[in-house]
Amino acid sequence: MNNPKYSGLHIISKNSFIFPAAFLNAAGLFLINLGIVFYTHESFKAHAGTIGLLATLNQITYVLGCLFCNRIFDRIKPVYLTAAAALVMFVCSCMVFAVHSLAAIFFWFTLMGAGISFLWPPLMGWLTSGHKPAELSRLLSVYNMSWGAGLIISPFIAGMLASLSVKYPLYAAAVIFFLSLLLMSAAFLYFFRDKNGLYNVKTEGCLPENGRAGDFLRFPAWLGIFVxxxxxxxxxxxxxxxxxxxxxxxxxQIGIIFFFRSTSNVLGFLLLGFTVRWHFKKRLMIFVFFFLAAAVFLVGRAINPVMLSLLMVFIGLTASYAYSSSAFHCTVYSPRRGMRMAMHEAVISMGLIAGALGGGYVTRYFSFPAACSAVSLLSLSAMSVCAVLLLHYRRKNAVFKPAVQ
Known part of the structure; x- marks a missing residue:
């Protein structure tokens, strides 16, 4: 029988390109995001407000790209989009340190945000196409560990290079994006003549008993990743x-605390990949908001590094569930996975912007503990909204059973 996943010359699977691409781009993005802070501050005397605006514009163009271009993610083959995104990111990363004015850096770094929006959603849509829930969960786990590993090692590299020169992290990011460009160009050439839909994310969405549940649960899951x-x-x-x-x-010490958070985040992805018990679990979604509210409230009041590290570990584990839940429930059984992953990525960026700007404002005019209390209250409010959404769904659809794995 001719299996479309392995027919023709496709000895190398798509995952051989996707997982390394996730690792490289996550590492490269951390390097350039941190490197541009040191570079603009020391070379152009940019203050915290200017640097914050630069980062916000990058995130805004990323969100806009995800929101307004999401329909093309299911119409153009992902391998084309990811290759184009890799080219844009490499060019922009080079221009950031090649130009000689802060205005030009603003332009290229903002443009880079738009380029990134053509990378992550298509990449995840390509990854998740044509898989059943249990297999999808394992693939997402490996994918999340891939970009998580990039976030674990990049702080050490960035810190070491920045101590030598503020430009070195930017150079390293450009090199990594060049490697990503080579990888995605190879994927483009390798799958160029594919006629079997290996990378076409428009899969037939078979809807079992809980197919509608999985489709609905993306809304509380998106609320979870926003918080x-x-x-x-x-x-x-x-x-x-x-x-x-x-x-x-x-x-x-602060670096070690963040290291614990990143490591626990990756560990959470690993653990979630070994079980399917969390799939379609409504009560777990509600409890996560309470756990996050309690953890961030305590972060604003803890003064011991050990206690802070433990809280960061807990936040990292809980955030890994929120991320995995959103990625799983917005793609399982859906034929529009590219569009769904664009929304997933947009919600993440909106959460980062809200936390950075809103939390930064409260911290500046009140205090960091007050900002933590505000975000804790946001999480509890989201828990109430989530409970109402799930109760409404339960009344409309009497019972939905776990998926048959």
Whole structure:
């Protein structure tokens, strides 16, 4: 029998390109995001407000790209889009350190956000096409560990290079994006003549008993990643300064605390890949909001590095569930996976922007503990909304059973 997944000359699977691409781009993005902070501050005397605006514009163009271009993600083959995105990201990363004005850096770094929007959604849509729930869960776990590994090692590389020169992290990011371009160009050439739909994300969405449940659960799942990444945005942007000035922690201690969070995040992805018990579980979705609310509230009041590390581990594990739940429930049984993943990525960025800007504002005019309390209240409010949504669905659809794996 001719299997479309392996017919023709496709000895190498699509995952051989997707997982390394996730690792490379996650590492490259962390390097350039951190490197541009040091570079613009030391070379152009940019203050915190200017740097924050630069990062926000990058995120806004990413969100706009995900929202307004999401329909083409299911119409143009992902391998074309990811190759184009890799080219744009490489060119923009080179121009960031090649130009000699802050305005030009703003232009190229903002444009880069639009390029990134053509990378992650199509890449995840390509990955998830044609898989049943149990297999999809394992693939997402490996994919999440791939980009998570990039986030674990890149802080060490960025810190080491930045201590030598503020431009070195930008150079390293450009090299990594060049490697990504080579990888995605190879994928483009390898699958160019594919006529069997290996990378076409318009799969036939078979809807078993809980197919409609999986489709509906994307809404509370998106609410979950918005809250969890709002917490991430607050912690990433406001916690380091607060920890140095108010608690007296050293920069190395802060780095270790963030390392624990990143590592627990990847560990969470690994654990979720080994089980399907969390699929379609409504009560677990509700409890996650309570756990996040309690954790971020305590972060604003803890002063011990060990306690802070433990809380970051808990936040990392909980955020990994929120991310995996969104990625799973918005793609399982859906024939529009590229579009769904674009929404998934857009919600993440909106959460980061809300946490960075809203949390930063509260921290500036009140305090970091007050910002943590505000985000904790947001999580509890989201828990109430989630409960109402799930109760409404339960009344409309008497019972939905777990998927047959």
């Amino acid at each position: 969890s990444y709002s917490i991430m945005g607050l912690i990433n942007n406001s916690f380091p300064v607060y920890a140095v000035e108010n608690i007296g922690l050293g920069k190395n």
